[in-house]
Amino acid sequence: MLPCDVIHAESYATAWMKDKEYLYVEADPHTQDSRIVRLPNNTLMIYNASVNDSSNNYQCIIIHKQNIVLTHRLRVDPKSAATTPPQPAPPRYTTTPKPVIPSQHSHRSLIRVTPMKKIEANPGQSITFGCETNIQPPPEIKWFVESKKLDNYDPDVVLNGNFITIKKVKKSHSGRYQCLAEDGSKEPAMEAITVVVHYRPEVEAKKSMVHSGTGVESEMMCIVSAYPKAIIKWYKDDKEITQKKGSAVLYHGEMKGNRTKYILRILHTTEQDFGEYKCVAQNTIGRDSETIRLTGVPSQAKLSGAEMTTDDTGIILRWRLESYSPISEYKLQYRRKGEENWSTAAPEVKNGRGNQFTVEYPIEALEPVSYEAILTSRNSFGWSPPSEPHMFTGELVRPQGSGAVARLGSPRRRTSFLYHHTIHDPWDHHFVPSYHTWSTGTIPCMVHGTIIFVPSYPTWCMGPSFCTILPYMVHGTIIMVAELVRP
Numbered sequence: 001m002l003p004c005d006v007i008h009a010e011s012y013a014t015a016w017m018k019d020k021e022y023l024y025v026e027a028d029p030h031t032q033d034s035r036i037v038r039l040p041n042n043t044l045m046i047y048n049a050s051v052n053d054s055s056n057n058y059q060c061i062i063i064h065k066q067n068i069v070l071t072h073r074l075r076v077d078p079k080s081a082a083t084t085p086p087q088p089a090p091p092r093y094t095t096t097p098k099p100v101i102p103s104q105h106s107h108r109s110l111i112r113v114t115p116m117k118k119i120e121a122n123p124g125q126s127i128t129f130g131c132e133t134n135i136q137p138p139p140e141i142k143w144f145v146e147s148k149k150l151d152n153y154d155p156d157v158v159l160n161g162n163f164i165t166i167k168k169v170k171k172s173h174s175g176r177y178q179c180l181a182e183d184g185s186k187e188p189a190m191e192a193i194t195v196v197v198h199y200r201p202e203v204e205a206k207k208s209m210v211h212s213g214t215g216v217e218s219e220m221m222c223i224v225s226a227y228p229k230a231i232i233k234w235y236k237d238d239k240e241i242t243q244k245k246g247s248a249v250l251y252h253g254e255m256k257g258n259r260t261k262y263i264l265r266i267l268h269t270t271e272q273d274f275g276e277y278k279c280v281a282q283n284t285i286g287r288d289s290e291t292i293r294l295t296g297v298p299s300q301a302k303l304s305g306a307e308m309t310t311d312d313t314g315i316i317l318r319w320r321l322e323s324y325s326p327i328s329e330y331k332l333q334y335r336r337k338g339e340e341n342w343s344t345a346a347p348e349v350k351n352g353r354g355n356q357f358t359v360e361y362p363i364e365a366l367e368p369v370s371y372e373a374i375l376t377s378r379n380s381f382g383w384s385p386p387s388e389p390h391m392f393t394g395e396l397v398r399p400q401g402s403g404a405v406a407r408l409g410s411p412r413r414r415t416s417f418l419y420h421h422t423i424h425d426p427w428d429h430h431f432v433p434s435y436h437t438w439s440t441g442t443i444p445c446m447v448h449g450t451i452i453f454v455p456s457y458p459t460w461c462m463g464p465s466f467c468t469i470l471p472y473m474v475h476g477t478i479i480m481v482a483e484l485v486r487p
Helices: 078-083
Strands: 014-018 021-025 036-038 044-046 055-062 068-074 111-114 118-121 127-133 140-145 157-160 163-166 175-182 190-197 199-205 209-211 218-227 231-236 248-254 259-266 275-282 287-295 302-308 314-322 329-336 343-345 356-364 370-379 390-393 413-424 442-447 450-455 467-474 477-485
Touching: 021 036, 111 175, 111 190, 118 127, 127 140, 127 175, 127 190, 199 275, 209 218, 218 275, 218 287, 231 259, 259 275, 314 370, 314 390, 329 356, 356 370
Parallel strands: 118 190, 199 287, 209 287
Antiparallel strands: 014 021, 014 055, 036 044, 055 068, 111 127, 127 163, 140 175, 157 163, 175 190, 199 218, 218 259, 231 275, 248 259, 275 287, 302 314, 302 413, 314 356, 329 343, 329 370, 370 390, 413 477, 442 450, 467 477
16 A cells, blocks of 8 residues: 545646556556556555565656656565465546646647747737637637646636636746647647746846945845846846956846846955946846845844843843944934924944944833834944844833832843733733742742743753743733743
8 A cells, every 4th residue: 555645736637657657646546557556645556566566766756847756665575575465456536637647648649739839929019829629529628827727816827618718918927838639549649839928027136235345245136036047137236247257247047937046256356336226127028136235234133032031120131233334333223102302312333243243231210111222233334234123021120129020039040031921911010929949840829819830841841940930910910930040
């Protein structure tokens, strides 16, 4: 028994092969051996298997633009095959065949395409093509696009008997259209027509801003989709860039379909190289372009973490960024969400590791509301783009001088990131757990006579020896704050 479970493939044909010979196409047999049976669930059964059935190459195939293949290896022991009593094979199951083996039809001449096997068209044109046959009685012609049944998904595609009309051709209509003459035979006649739609280039910049530095290698990339193939040119300040030995390198590499990546590489970047570059693609249909900025300013900062301050009265935010020149200044701006004015701070500048920099800053005296923060950095070339706004809350911060929240354990512990687990509760006040203990998986907390079980530690804490939990009641919600042990 060789299983092959197939899901979400109702529109595609499934076949079984052994050593390049088809055994089944869907439920229709292509072998005369009655011992080999395909079950309705697509499992291949071989009854009374013999040594001759052994093979490394039983393949279950979903026919697609790129076939999906599951391969089985079968080895039959001669001794066990000789001693196993023969079993009768059940009847075969049959269904209507699907077009999957166009190169193997013996009566291809009985079906022909019109007007030609390859049709090229410009966007907006109307095209009609079809298949004709002299098979008698006239068979039903079924249509498939890239091995998928043609349906009424597109109002511009009209099926009229043996012919298809595409009223307004566009890029998505490109593909291989297969016609099958359904005459009830095991291998119905089939032909194919390839439709190629010309379209203007579509240019995509991999990065709209590339951060670099003097003396290092810089690379800019654009990805172009076009048919016919486009001519690509790079410009800086409206001047075309040509390949220069030891300076600029232009090259391209193929991608899937009609997509090609084009790269401009500057081997030894100078200050004069910074600026705006344009990747321009043009073919007979039209042109498109994208602009890429090469700059020496620091990159946009990315938030890398946050934690409570040692005394739980504030929150420390951390960012990472890249700069090929030393950082001279940071500017942190934060405000209550929805307010217009920002509070500003200047985090300390520390030396980076190579071109990698980290920055952190504690924000204190927060109110129990939502905040947002952005960070910018500066080097000799200017200010970086602002970071994406980071949202955080002051609800877990303990007011200075307040004893409302109990801490667990020794003073060597430090709260080390928020929001592990949340349990909703009707009371709107802070509380001090009246009972806590370690257990294998939970801490029971007594709240107004009700025992609430909460996780004893987050999975990333590696166990109770490294981490504990502080339960907080904030506006009717119990929020568990993980606390790492700091030796």
